[in-house]
Amino acid sequence: MEHLIPIGQFAAMTRLSAKALRLYDENGLLPPARVDPTTGYRYYRPDQVAPGRLIRLLRAADVPLAEIRALLAEPGVARLDAYVRDLEARHAGQARVLRYVRRMFDEEGAGAAMTHEVKAKEVAAQPYAGRSEVVSIARLEPFITESIRDLTARVTPVGPPFAVYHDPINDEADGRIEVGVPTAERQPDGDELPAGLVAYTVVEGAQTDYPEILGAYDAVADWAKRHGHELVGAPREIYLANAAGGEQARMEIAWPIR
Amino acid sequence: MEHLIPIGQFAAMTRLSAKALRLYDENGLLPPARVDPTTGYRYYRPDQVAPGRLIRLLRAADVPLAEIRALLAEPGVARLDAYVRDLEARHAGQARVLRYVRRMFDEEGAGAAMTHEVKAKEVAAQPYAGRSEVVSIARLEPFITESIRDLTARVTPVGPPFAVYHDPINDEADGRIEVGVPTAERQPDGDELPAGLVAYTVVEGAQTDYPEILGAYDAVADWAKRHGHELVGAPREIYLANAAGGEQARMEIAWPIR
DNA sequence: GCTTGACTCTGCCCCAAGGGCAGGCCCCAT
DNA sequence: ATGGGGCCTGCCCTTGGGGCAGAGTCAAGC
Structure with a gap:
């Protein structure tokens, strides 16, 4: 004392x-x-x-x-290290977004090269085997890749894997995402993508990364609105090619419309 | 419309x-x-x-x-770039501090190597030519180096240059700093460091950087308190050697005591 | 034309991490 | 015992909204 x-x-x-x-x-x-x-x-x-x-x-x-x-x-040093890793990830995310905005500013005069070609198509009903979970933005990518790996091992895919975004997922809010691989027959515990009209666009390379990918979603939504359609249900990403094979990543953004 | x-x-x-x-x-x-x-x-x-x-x-x-x-x-892209530079500086500062804390956590068990030898000495009055300004933390280093260059060009120094911190300067608050070079005679527009007792310590190398330098200030203040002294007036840094010459930076932290 | 459900309005309280001020005690040195 | 400075609580302010209450509005169906 x-x-x-x-x-x-x-x-x-x-x-x-x-x-x-x-x-x-x-x-x-x-x-x-x-x-x-x-x-x-x-x-x-x-x-x-x-x-x-x-x-x-x-x-x-x-x-x-x-x-x-x-x-x-x-x-201990462990918790501090975890915090630092988290902090660095946030910093890197901010820097990515700001670089993107910088390019937007830059290209404003030089004719924006950031346009997306959107079309509509009728798709048939597609059974699939899927997994659904509420994830944070940090768990998003791991969940997708792990789910694709697991599902592909369990069933025979008849097309590229995809993810359905039931909620918006961002820094503030978690959301439900569903990952699926299409199958020939309906699985016992499987679901089915309904047949119908979708608006879609294909992006590749750097355009498949956040925040560039937002431009593709916006383009699809804008196209639907301008052509008198209404967005119904959740949008999906179809992974046509990933960057692992030395090629460029390529994915289709598809949104059911009416 | x-x-x-x-x-x-x-x-x-x-x-x-x-x-x-x-x-x-x-x-x-x-x-x-x-x-x-x-x-x-x-x-x-x-x-x-x-x-x-x-x-x-x-x-x-x-x-x-x-x-x-x-x-x-x-x-324009200019303002955005300025913001990004500022942001990166802040990030780097945070990372530096966290690395320092990590070392503190690490060395806690292994016997802290971050001690400073503090002593007291009587100093004589010292005339000097100086410049004083209220600066932000970002302008601190440039102001010091520029002032030393200008002052050294104007008068003949009889000792190493120094800086007196009249206020705390940190991220939230600017403060007044005075940079001086000692002279043989009192200058017409010059001032004088008063004679008296100071507590001091010498730091070099990485210890001269923020936030490590805080440890030296703390050591001086603690030593003064433990030995029944009272800190009076503003502390000063005396730049014995800078890192430019391939050598290690070396500086003395001196705080008048009673 | 009317009702109903969805949409929108303002206003209030809440978060973090304090800064600043007012009014009122308290402590210590003279 | 009497100052002057130190310390207390409580209130309002900041940033960028989230959430809720109560009231008003819009558009579509009947």
Whole structure:
């Protein structure tokens, strides 16, 4: 109990503000060693300076308080590394989007090369074996590739695999996605893509990556609207070729219309 | 005035929420083409879809609305590039801090090698020629190097240049810094570092970079406190050697004490 | 023409992580 | 004991919306 430090001095030693320290008290991040029960004055121990400085460093790197609390509770390098990986992924995503916007700005004068040829076609009913799950944007790609691998091993595909997006999936919201491979006969536990009219376009190469792919979806939706159609149901991506074989990735975006 | 689109449809076309669209209206980012004066209903033109989608892309990259407004007002690639440079600098800063924290976590078990030897010494009064300015953290380094170059060209230095930090300078707040080179005689427009006791430590190499340098400041402040001294006035950095000459950077952190 | 269901409006409260201020105690040195 | 500075709580503000309540509106079916 010796050498208790009032909040002002402790703030100077940790370079945190008194206001921030009160907040960290409320949040249980760094509760003072003693709080005078009658006056409410906060007093800190000298050995709380080091955690305080650590919190300040992490806040300087914009680490959320919830993550800091977790790091303090479990002070291994593993959780920190996981956070850093996550952060780097977010940074990379931002950079990709900004590069795309830069190209949009650039090509505005030079005649936008980012157009998509959209057509309509009548498709027959197509039985398939599928798997459906609610996934986050981070789990999206792994889920698709793993599902295709598993399904292809289980049934004999009679066409390229596809994914149906039942909900929008983005940074804020998870959503349901269904991955399927078409089969000749209807499977016992399988479903069927209904017959009907679809608007579609084919994209390849860099156009198949996010955020470029959004342009293709927009083009299909715009085309349908301009031609007096109405979008019905969920859009699907049909994976005609992936980039693994040294070729370019190629996929069809198809959206049922009426 | 043909084909005006109510907010719900426009939201679907741009993948923005109606709530966000109302906010962008208030902020002047994307005001609807028409607002019914009696009902308050918002109606958009089809040619507002493209700007709406652009805003959504930029928001997905976490660009602040104020910056988006500026980008829309001045749609060149220059402003966007400036933003991206700024963003990358921030990302790099976060990564540096997190690498530092990672080393702290790592060395916690293996005996922290991040200690500083602090001593006290009596210094004589030192006249100098100096320049003072309120700078942001981004302008800090350029101001120091430019000031040293200019001052060294103007007077004959009798010792290594230094910087006095009158305020804390960090991401949130600018602060006053003074850069000086010591001179033999007091200059007409010059000032003088007062004689007195200082606590100091010498750091070199990677220790001279942010955020590692914070450890040296903390060590000096802690040492002063533990030895019953009081910090008075502003700390200074004395640039004993910089990294340009193939050598390691080396600097002294000195803080007047009583 | 009327009803109904879907759409839209404004206004309020909420999140993170504090900054800033007001009004009121409290602590310590003289 | 009396200052002056330190500290307390509580309230409003920021960014970029999400969510809800209650009320008003639009369009389609009957």
